[in-house]
Amino acid sequence: MGHGSGYADVLVGLQYGDEGKAKIVDLLADRYDVIARFNGGANAGHTIETPRGSAKLMQVPSGAFHPGKILYIGSGCAVNLVKLAAEIEALNAQGAGLAGRLFISHRSALVQPIHVLADRAQGQHIGTTGNGIGPCYADLAARMRGGKRTAMQLRDLIDGEARAFAIMQANTESNGFHANLDVDAWTAQFAPMKAAWKIVRPFVSEDDLFLNDKVSGGARVLFEGAQSVMLDVVHGDQPFVTSSHTGPSYAYVGGDLSCRFHRKSIGVLKAIVSRVGAGEFPAELGGTRSARYCADAALNGVGQIEERETLDVDALLASGDDFSTGMALRVLTGEYGTGSGRPRRIGLLDLAQIRRAVALHGIDELFVNKCDCLTHFTRTEKGVVPVIAGYRKGPAGSEPVMTDFPGFAPLNRAAVPASSLPASLATLLRYIEEQAGCPIVGVGVGPARGDNEPFSPSLFHS
Numbered sequence: 001m002g003h004g005s006g007y008a009d010v011l012v013g014l015q016y017g018d019e020g021k022a023k024i025v026d027l028l029a030d031r032y033d034v035i036a037r038f039n040g041g042a043n044a045g046h047t048i049e050t051p052r053g054s055a056k057l058m059q060v061p062s063g064a065f066h067p068g069k070i071l072y073i074g075s076g077c078a079v080n081l082v083k084l085a086a087e088i089e090a091l092n093a094q095g096a097g098l099a100g101r102l103f104i105s106h107r108s109a110l111v112q113p114i115h116v117l118a119d120r121a122q123g124q125h126i127g128t129t130g131n132g133i134g135p136c137y138a139d140l141a142a143r144m145r146g147g148k149r150t151a152m153q154l155r156d157l158i159d160g161e162a163r164a165f166a167i168m169q170a171n172t173e174s175n176g177f178h179a180n181l182d183v184d185a186w187t188a189q190f191a192p193m194k195a196a197w198k199i200v201r202p203f204v205s206e207d208d209l210f211l212n213d214k215v216s217g218g219a220r221v222l223f224e225g226a227q228s229v230m231l232d233v234v235h236g237d238q239p240f241v242t243s244s245h246t247g248p249s250y251a252y253v254g255g256d257l258s259c260r261f262h263r264k265s266i267g268v269l270k271a272i273v274s275r276v277g278a279g280e281f282p283a284e285l286g287g288t289r290s291a292r293y294c295a296d297a298a299l300n301g302v303g304q305i306e307e308r309e310t311l312d313v314d315a316l317l318a319s320g321d322d323f324s325t326g327m328a329l330r331v332l333t334g335e336y337g338t339g340s341g342r343p344r345r346i347g348l349l350d351l352a353q354i355r356r357a358v359a360l361h362g363i364d365e366l367f368v369n370k371c372d373c374l375t376h377f378t379r380t381e382k383g384v385v386p387v388i389a390g391y392r393k394g395p396a397g398s399e400p401v402m403t404d405f406p407g408f409a410p411l412n413r414a415a416v417p418a419s420s421l422p423a424s425l426a427t428l429l430r431y432i433e434e435q436a437g438c439p440i441v442g443v444g445v446g447p448a449r450g451d452n453e454p455f456s457p458s459l460f461h462s
Helices: 021-031 081-093 113-125 133-142 154-159 161-174 176-180 183-187 190-203 210-216 248-254 287-299 304-310 313-318 322-333 351-361 371-379 423-436
Strands: 007-013 034-037 046-050 053-057 070-073 102-105 220-228 262-270 272-275 345-348 365-369 384-394 397-406 440-444 452-454
Touching: 007 021, 007 248, 021 046, 021 220, 021 262, 021 365, 021 440, 021 452, 034 210, 053 081, 070 210, 081 190, 102 190, 113 133, 113 161, 154 161, 154 190, 161 190, 210 220, 220 248, 262 272, 262 351, 272 322, 287 322, 287 345, 304 322, 313 322, 313 371, 322 345, 322 371, 345 384, 351 384, 351 423, 365 423, 371 384, 371 423, 371 440, 384 423, 397 423, 423 440
Parallel strands: 007 220, 007 262, 034 070, 034 220, 070 102, 262 365, 365 440
Antiparallel strands: 046 053, 272 345, 384 397, 440 452
C-alpha cells in the first residue's frame, strides 16, 4: 500500500437510486485498496457482472470480485444477519473468497425481527423494501423504551449472545404489532439468526480505528453510497425517503474514517431516470398515472416477466403518450428493483436536479450511465432525446423547460471507442457538463464492466 498517508474518495448516486453505482465501483475498484459501505443495509440492491455471471449484492461492498481488496461495512450500516450470511456464502460460491478480506464494524446496528415486522406493517405507505431498515435506525435513535433497550449492535452479540437474543425476543413479544399476528411465527426467526451469527461473527472487527490505521499507512479507500442523494433522510422529500444519510459527507461518520482523508466525491447518474416507491418525481413520464400504475403493479405482483410478455413496446413508443413511452422504456431498459423486482417509475433526465445535487454535495466528477438506452427515443413519435433543462412557473404550478437532442442509432460496441461516440450523444454529454458545472469522466454504454468509456482526459487521474 505504500508509505505516507492515503486518501478516501466517495461515490454516490445523484438521483433516486439504481443509477448503476455498483458497476462504477466495480470499474474503479482496482485503483483502491479498500471498498467500504457507510449507510443502509439489505435495502440496497446492487448488481454487477462478473466472469462467473451476474451477482446481486445487498450488504457486501461492490468490490467483492476484485481479489485482494479489503471490503468494509461501516457502523452506519444496519445488518440483517440472515441475509448477510446467505450473501457471504453465495459470493464465496461464486469465487469471491471473502475470508480475510471482509470486515464489519462491531458498532453496526442489528436488524431485529420486530423491525422487519414493523416495516412490513407500515412501510408500504412510503414504498420501502420491507427489510426493517427504518425501524432499526429509529430504535437506534430511541435507545430505550419503557426502561428497556430497543437497539442492538453487533458488539452486543459479542459481549453476550444469550442476553442480546433475550432482549430482541422480548422486544418482539412485547410489541403492539402482534395484536393480529402469529407471535410464534416471528419468534421462530431467532433460530436462523443464531445460525447466521456463527457465519458472520468471524468477519466482525472490534477495532474502531481499522480504516484510520489503514489510510494512515497509505491505503486508498472508495466509499460506496447506498440509495442516493435524492433519498437522503433530511435532504430528500420527507416522508418518501430512505432512513439514512446518503450524501458523501456522511461517509466519514458511517464509514468510520476521519474526514481529513477526503480527496474527492464522485457522482453517478443515468440518462433515463427511475424511482421505486412513492414520492415526488417531477420528471416522471405519465405523472400520477405512472405512479399509480407502478404502486398497483407492486401490490399485485406484476413485474418484469409479466410486462415483457404482455406489452407491445413498439406500439407504446409510437403512441406519442408519455405514460406509454415510460412503460416501453422500463421494459427495454430493465428498470425493475434489484431486490424487490418492482417496476420502477420512469422519467426524463432532470438537469435542474443534477445541478442542485452537484452544488449541495460538492461533486467533483460525473459518470453518466445508460447512455445506450437513449437510442430507444428514435422509435418515438418525435424521434428526439428530450431532457429537462429547468423549471418555470406556469398556471398549473412548476412546468419543465425541455431541450431536445437528435436521436442516434444503437451503439455498436465492437466499433465505438470513446473517441467516436455518436455526435448527438457527445453534444448531449457536453450540455450535461455545462448545466451541472461538473466534468463527465465516464460514459456507460452497456451493463458489463467493460461497457464504460472515458469521456475526457481527466478519467482516472491521480
